[in-house]
Amino acid sequence: MDAVKLLLVGLDGLRIDRAFGTGLAPNLDALAAAGHFVRSEVEGPTISGPSWATILTGATHAEHGIDDNLMRGHRLAEHPDFLTRAWQRDPSTTTYAAAGWPNLTDPAGAGPIVRLRREQIDAGQHGVVSLNGELYGYRAVDPEIAARARLALAHAGPDLSFVYFCETDDAGHYFGVFTPQYDEALGNSDRHVGTLLDAVDARVRQFGETWVVAATTDHGHVDAGGHGGGAPEETQTFLLASVRGGELPPSLPERLAPREYVDWLLELRTGLGGGPGHAAAAEVSVGVA
């Protein structure tokens, strides 16, 4: 069997009750209807830095040592992101990350939580697109992330990818959650998810590939906008996993802590026939940029 691919989409500050079952995000609704949805709670501060570090590395708040978005004194050197871990386990693994929040992917930023791995970029095994939504606004930056990620997924088809959108968090902060602006941000983000799904589905049809497509968020927002506290509207998170060109296994977890998301996704991929020992000969070049 060919290597099973994995795409994790990160949607920052996504309120579950606004995104699902409201008609505002039809692609996410369809993904949930076909997939497995696990609701969960952030265990550390409901702040993007610590929460994404936990989700993407599998390390707890105490382990990675990140308290805020300045990320001073982080221990990311001891806690590689899931793309890096998969590559360390199987050096033929191709990986890709695209994000507009510099903490995630920009080596000049406070992290990055996702390692740059320049040697693998040079070898065509890894790709990184890093934009700056803090400076230019996620409403402007997210569509570019979606367009670049679509190209990478469609043409290179990396084994593992992480693609991140942040317009919902921005809209939550500026306008609050029950606002036309938040709804619009949800709709835009959902269209980006649809763009990525189109690329994945085209590969499923063309190459007969199997893809795990997952989505998650790092925290919610209080109704008026804002996060960082312990209210259920802020601690809420989820992992949604679906399989394109294949089936989810019959046994699925009822509960997953955010630190368990990527471990479970990597296990799911391996169980479906991807990962170590299953990787197809990787001749793909991920660096489309």
Ligand SMILES: [Zn+2]
């Ligand atoms: Zn966030």
